[in-house]
Amino acid sequence: MALAQDFGEADPMSHWAQIEESSFVWGMKLLLKIYLLFGRRLLQFFLYPVVSYYWLVNRTGRQASRRYLEKVAAYLPDAGLQGGNYDSYRHFLSFANAIIDKLAAVGGAISLQDIGYKGREAIIGHVDNGQGLVLLGSHLGNIEVLRAIAGLRKDVNVNVLVHTRHAEKFNALLNSAAGSSRVHLIQVTDINAATTMLLMDKVDAGEIVVIAADRTPVGGQNRVSSAVFLGHPALFPQGPYILASLLKCPVYTLFCLKHQRCQTIYFEHFSDTIVLPRKNRDGAITEYVQAYADRLQSYCLKEPLQWFNFYDFWQEGHG
Numbered sequence: 001m002a003l004a005q006d007f008g009e010a011d012p013m014s015h016w017a018q019i020e021e022s023s024f025v026w027g028m029k030l031l032l033k034i035y036l037l038f039g040r041r042l043l044q045f046f047l048y049p050v051v052s053y054y055w056l057v058n059r060t061g062r063q064a065s066r067r068y069l070e071k072v073a074a075y076l077p078d079a080g081l082q083g084g085n086y087d088s089y090r091h092f093l094s095f096a097n098a099i100i101d102k103l104a105a106v107g108g109a110i111s112l113q114d115i116g117y118k119g120r121e122a123i124i125g126h127v128d129n130g131q132g133l134v135l136l137g138s139h140l141g142n143i144e145v146l147r148a149i150a151g152l153r154k155d156v157n158v159n160v161l162v163h164t165r166h167a168e169k170f171n172a173l174l175n176s177a178a179g180s181s182r183v184h185l186i187q188v189t190d191i192n193a194a195t196t197m198l199l200m201d202k203v204d205a206g207e208i209v210v211i212a213a214d215r216t217p218v219g220g221q222n223r224v225s226s227a228v229f230l231g232h233p234a235l236f237p238q239g240p241y242i243l244a245s246l247l248k249c250p251v252y253t254l255f256c257l258k259h260q261r262c263q264t265i266y267f268e269h270f271s272d273t274i275v276l277p278r279k280n281r282d283g284a285i286t287e288y289v290q291a292y293a294d295r296l297q298s299y300c301l302k303e304p305l306q307w308f309n310f311y312d313f314w315q316e317g318h319g
Contacts, residue, residue: 031099040104047096055092061310065091068313071230072304079304087305094305098142101258119252119267126250127156132203134244134251136213136270136292140299140307141256142263157207158183159199161191191239196246203247210254213240213292214309225286227293230300234293234314241288244274253292255299257306268295 031050035043055062062085069091070083081087126133137160162185188195199209216224216235223242224235244251251270256263270292276284300307 035100035104040100043100047093047100051089051092051096055089058310060312061092062088064310064312068230068307068309069304071232071314072301075230076301076304079301081304091305095308095310098258098306098308101142101263114263116262116264117267118264119269120265122269123252123267127206127208130206132206132247132249133208134203134240134247134249135208135210135254135267136240136251137210137254138212138214138296138299138307139309140214140296141303142258142306157202157205158210159186159202159207160184160210161186161188161212191243196243199243200247203249209243209247211240211243213237214296225282225289227286227290229293229297229313232314236289236293238285238289240292241274241285242276244271245276248273253295255296257299257303259303266299270295 031043031046034046065088066083066085069081069087072079073081073083123133160183186195186198203209214236216237223238225238226233227236228234229236250272251274253266253268253270255266257266258264271288274288
């Protein structure tokens with residue numbers, strides 16, 4: 001849900017949350033108007049010049065895209081990727097198409113009937129029993145279609161933690177196009193006691209909490225753990241697991257990938273509850289982080305061009 005910052009330009013050593021995205025949000029407003037007035041076919045016509053512009057001017061994102069795709073190519077030679085400029089451009093095109101899918105989702109062109117599911121029976125079971133959940137999301141695929149989760153059952157509320165003002169503005173734009181939504185955005189720069197209490201209330205009420213587990217925290221760079229991802233160490237946030245341990249509820253991973261023209265949402269059980277023993281708290285967190293990194297990697301390798309982290313993910317992991 002907080003993908004809008006990914007196309008901005010920034011200093012290579014900037015934290016991802018500092019990447020400027022205001023021009024991108026402006027561009028999305030224009031594309032949204034085109035989509036609502038003329039539909040996807042005409043919007044697709046504007047795709048190539050827009051993507052070409054962003055790809056040419058966004059050196060930071062372009063370089064990060066190549067580094068990622070080079071790692072995929074080395075890890076999985078059969079993926080058909082080299083990690084050069086052509087693959088990077090395809091990567092940007094994939095992201096732009098995901099944006100169009102976002103617009104289609106909120107515009108009503110993508111309905112529940114157009115989305116495939118893997119593992120949703122368990123989610124429905126928890127919801128029907130009034131049990132709240134934590135879903136570990138990511139920037140892989142089009143997580144925007146999680147709005148459809150709210151349509152699985154009546155009165156299902158989904159709460160998504162977002163980390164930047166621009167992401168909130170972008171998602172507010174999507175909400176306005178949707179008219180109404182049971183997907184609620186909670187803007188946070190760090191998870192504090194007040195945020196935790198709020199989320200406890202929501203989980204106790206049987207609501208769903210979604211938090212991205214593939215972005216380091218905006219504040220508190222010490223709250224990270226290293227995990228091997230695509231053969232190289234990278235930093236992942238500890239926050240999702242600390243939060244889940246306090247919420248004391250089941251945890252699932254959430255990924256949404258597009259295969260040809262079909263969106264498929266994958267739910268996988270991660271843990272009944274996250275347990276962080278005092279004597280080995282850091283070690284336990286590291287195990288959870290690595291388990292998530294392994295899960296993320298397996299889905300990245302299914303559709304490499306659909307992981308939309310356009311900053312140097314490994315720059316602090318020394319990969």
